[in-house]
Amino acid sequence: LKYVLKSKLPEYSRKYDMELAGGSVFTQMDREQSLIHLMRVNILKRMESSIKSFELTLAGLLKNVRHHIERIDAHDDSSEIEEFSIEDIELEDENFAPHLIGRKIKVLLKDVDQVLWRQELKEDEELLVKLLREAREIVPERDKKLQQLKDVIAGKCSNPINPGNQKVLIFTAFADTAEYLYKNIAPWAESNLDIHSAVVTGTGSINKSTMPGIRKDITTIITSFSPKSKERAKIDETLTDEISILISTDCLSEGQNLQDCDCVVNYDIHWNPVRIIQRFGRIDRLGSQNEVIQLVNFWPNMELEEYINLEARVSGRMVLLDISATGEENIIEYSDAGKMNDLEYRRRQLQQLQNEVIDLEELGGSISITDMTFNDFRMDLIEYLEKYPGRLEHMPPGAFAVTSADDLVQDDIGPGVIFFLENVSGRIRTDSTYALAPYYLVWVSESGDIRLNFTQTKQILDMMKNLSLGRTQPDEKALARFNELTRSGTDMSRYQSLLGRAVNAVTGKAEEKGVESLFQRGGTVISKDSFKGIDDFEVVAYMVIVD
Numbered sequence: 309l310k311y312v313l314k315s316k317l318p319e320y321s322r323k324y325d326m327e328l329a330g331g332s333v334f335t336q337m338d339r340e341q342s343l344i345h346l347m348r349v350n351i352l353k354r355m356e357s358s359i360k361s362f363e364l365t366l367a368g369l370l371k372n373v374r375h376h377i378e379r380i381d382a383h384d385d386s387s388e389i390e391e392f393s394i395e396d397i398e399l400e401d402e403n404f405a406p407h408l409i410g411r412k413i414k415v416l417l418k419d420v421d422q423v424l425w426r427q428e429l430k431e432d433e434e435l436l437v438k439l440l441r442e443a444r445e446i447v448p449e450r451d452k453k454l455q456q457l458k459d460v461i462a463g464k465c466s467n468p469i470n471p472g473n474q475k476v477l478i479f480t481a482f483a484d485t486a487e488y489l490y491k492n493i494a495p496w497a498e499s500n501l502d503i504h505s506a507v508v509t510g511t512g513s514i515n516k517s518t519m520p521g522i523r524k525d526i527t528t529i530i531t532s533f534s535p536k537s538k539e540r541a542k543i544d545e546t547l548t549d550e551i552s553i554l555i556s557t558d559c560l561s562e563g564q565n566l567q568d569c570d571c572v573v574n575y576d577i578h579w580n581p582v583r584i585i586q587r588f589g590r591i592d593r594l595g596s597q598n599e600v601i602q603l604v605n606f607w608p609n610m611e612l613e614e615y616i617n618l619e620a621r622v623s624g625r626m627v628l629l630d631i632s633a634t635g636e637e638n639i640i641e642y643s644d645a646g647k648m649n650d651l652e653y654r655r656r657q658l659q660q661l662q663n664e665v666i667d668l669e670e671l672g673g674s675i676s677i678t679d680m681t682f683n684d685f686r687m688d689l690i691e692y693l694e695k696y697p698g699r700l701e702h703m704p705p706g707a708f709a710v711t712s713a714d715d716l717v718q719d720d721i722g723p724g725v726i727f728f729l730e731n732v733s734g735r736i737r738t739d740s741t742y743a744l745a746p747y748y749l750v751w752v753s754e755s756g757d758i759r760l761n762f763t764q765t766k767q768i769l770d771m772m773k774n775l776s777l778g779r780t781q782p783d784e785k786a787l788a789r790f791n792e793l794t795r796s797g798t799d800m801s802r803y804q805s806l807l808g809r810a811v812n813a814v815t816g817k818a819e820e821k822g823v824e825s826l827f828q829r830g831g832t833v834i835s836k837d838s839f840k841g842i843d844d845f846e847v848v849a850y851m852v853i854v855d
Contacts, residue, residue, distance in 0.1 A: 309337045311425040312415060319393050324413060336413060356608045357480055357576040359451055360488035363443040370436040373429050379409050380426045383417045394419065448492045453606065457489070457575065458496065460604055461553065464571055465501050470598045474503055475533065475569035478555045479587045480576050483509040489555045489575065494518050503552035506533065510559035519549050530560065534568035537595060561587045567596035573604040685769055703849075710852045711775050712786040723754035725803055726772060726851040727810040733844040747848070750810040754855075758813045772851060789854040803852065811842045 312320055324336035355362040397404050399414050408414045448454055457478070465474045480486050490507035497505050498518050506517035506529045515524045522528055531538040533551040540547060554560075554569070561583060569591045578584055588603050693700065713721040731746035748762040751771070760768050794800055 309340060309413070309415070311420040311422075313419055313421060316394075316419040319395050320415070320419075323394050340413075353576070354482060354484075357482050358453070358485040358488050359443055359446045361482045361484040363440065364484050366436055366440045366443060370433065370440060373432050373436060376409065377426060377429050377433065380417065380422050380429075383407075383422070392416070451492075453575075454489070454492060457573065457606070458493065460573060461493070461497065462501065465503065465552075468570075469600045469602055470570050473568075473570050473598065474501070474552045476553050476571045476573060477533075477560075477566060477569045477590060478553065478573045478575055479561065480555070480557060481578055482576070483514065483557055485575065486555050486557055487514065490516060493553065493555070497553055501552075504549060505553040505555070506551045507555040508560060509557045517551060519551055522547070526559070530554070530564060530566060534566040536568050536597070537565040537593075558583065558587070560590065564590050565593055565595070566590040567593040567598070570596075570598040570600065571602045571604065573606070575606050577605060577607060685773075688773075706847050706849070708850045708852060709776070710786045710790045710854060711779070711783050712789070712854050713775065721771060721775070721853065723855045724752050724759065724853050725806050725810075726751045726768060726853070727807060728848045728850060729810065729814065729845045730848050731814075731844055732846045748814045748845075750813050752806045752810050752813075754806075756806060756809045758809065761813050775851070775853065786852075786854050790852055793854070803850075807847065808842060811845055814845070 309317075309320055309324070321335065326334045326336075351362070351365055354365050394414075394416055397416075399408065407416055407418065409417055409420075461476055464476055468474060478489065480489065486507050486509050490505060494505035494507075494516075495518075497503050504517065504519040506515070506519065508515050508526050508529055510526070515526065515529060517524065517529055517532075519532060522532060529551065531540045531543065532547060532549070533554045535541070535547075535550060554566075558578070560566070567590075572588050572591055574584060574587060578587075584605070591598075591601050727750050729748045729750065731748065744762075744765060749760075749765045749768045750758065750762055751760040751768050753759050760771075791797065793802060
């Protein structure tokens with residue numbers, strides 16, 4: 309729409325602009341400007357993935373640009389019926405096809421500045437031709453990233469991390485890259501290493517394998533890659549060969565047991581660390597016979613801060629678009645402070661993955677990967693709601709349970725309280741990596757020590773589950789001990805004191821995070837109303853652990 313004549317713009321605004329609730333308008337021109345930035349990031353991501361993926365993208369763009377130039381050159385103004393406007397015609401009517409250009413959003417060629425549009429398309433064509441020639445000069449023999457992957461595979465086969473295990477699972481975000489890797493690795497691996505390879509991209513027509521006599525569906529391929537975990541012997545006794553190298557897109561990153569393999573390679577880094585963990589989870593599973601498992605990450609050849617900032621810039625423009633254009637169409641969520649929580653905690657996670665040897669299950673304190681680490685608890689909750697509909701909705705604030713740690717629970721759980729708090733004032737603000745605000749879980753020991761703070765919510769929930777698992781009836785002994793300590797609930801001073809410690813732990817940690825935020829980009833979370841104390845919180849529920 310940038311090239312539509314000014315006199316015609318009102319017609320296209322009426323045709324394509326979206327009026328939202330409240331009367332605001334999201335214009336098609338604003339949407340197209342946002343798409344430019346998204347396309348830029350996508351092209352850079354494909355270049356990071358593989359030179360072949362980048363080359364194919366450039367070739368597709370060049371083909372599209374040349375198609376538009378041809379359409380403009382072939383257009384005959386003399387055949388136009390001037391009285392027709394974009395609002396009058398049926399866009400899907402084939403009779404109008406010669407006069408329309410575009411896919412979902414179509415414009416009449418007579419309504420655009422064809423000279424300016426063609427001139428800028430020719431500039432694009434020249435740039436794309438230059439880039440495409442440079443990309444095609446990087447043949448596989450000159451592709452250093454591909455050669456490094458071959459070195460990883462060869463090293464793994466010559467010095468397996470588990471005796472006799474030569475299996476490698478390679479993940480990439482793009483099917484083009486997967487096909488490129490298979491084309492250049494499979495013949496090399498078969499001739500040099502005497503092992504079979506396969507590629508899986510989710511569609512049977514593209515799946516391939518060097519293993520003879522094998523069907524090309526996903527199930528058959530992954531069964532030959534991980535025959536023990538998939539119990540191939542019970543399915544097909546005739547298959548004896550195995551696939552050692554499996555190249556896949558994220559179609560295999562969830563729900564597959566591939567623990568015969570002991571090495572996962574991320575050939576390109578997904579910007580969401582949860583995806584990296586899901587990929588690794590294909591081999592990091594119960595039933596693995598491997599003593600050691602390995603994760604190999606190919607990081608982009610640039611500073612991580614600069615790399616992540618590509619995503620942040622796009623999101624920042626979307627926030628500005630939301631503020632200036634609609635007030636409603638915030639495609640990426642952001643906090644009241646204007647910082648994108650999602651991007652910020654993923655940046656920190658990626659930095660941890662790049663710079664530290666860490667336990668992936670505790671990445672970022674388990675808070676920022678809620679979509680993975682809390683999934684078990686969500687399923688428990690759904691099951692409970694289905695079994696007891698309406699019960700939670702009528703539960704009053706301050707509900708509590710009393711239990712004791714028996715010999716089935718880990719030894720270091722002693723007397724104390726687990727508090728589930730809600731910040732009702734809105735004054736307590738942690739940094740953007742804390743995804744559960746305004747709710748906080750804190751475990752306080754009977755002596756007043758903070759055993760686990762709200763930044764360790766996953767561990768607290770695990771402990772609560774261990775304490776209550778299989779207990780369908782009240783713990784009479786624990787309840788009797790609680791009544792003894794509190795004079796049947798009339799003297800709660802002991803637990804009021806522990807509640808004060810819990811609140812101080814939350815506000816103190818929040819204040820610490822606030823001070824940290826003073827020295828980071830993106831603004832501070834400290835305000836003049838911060839950290840008022842116990843009156844800022846309501847006790848949603850608590851669990852008392854007695855001796």
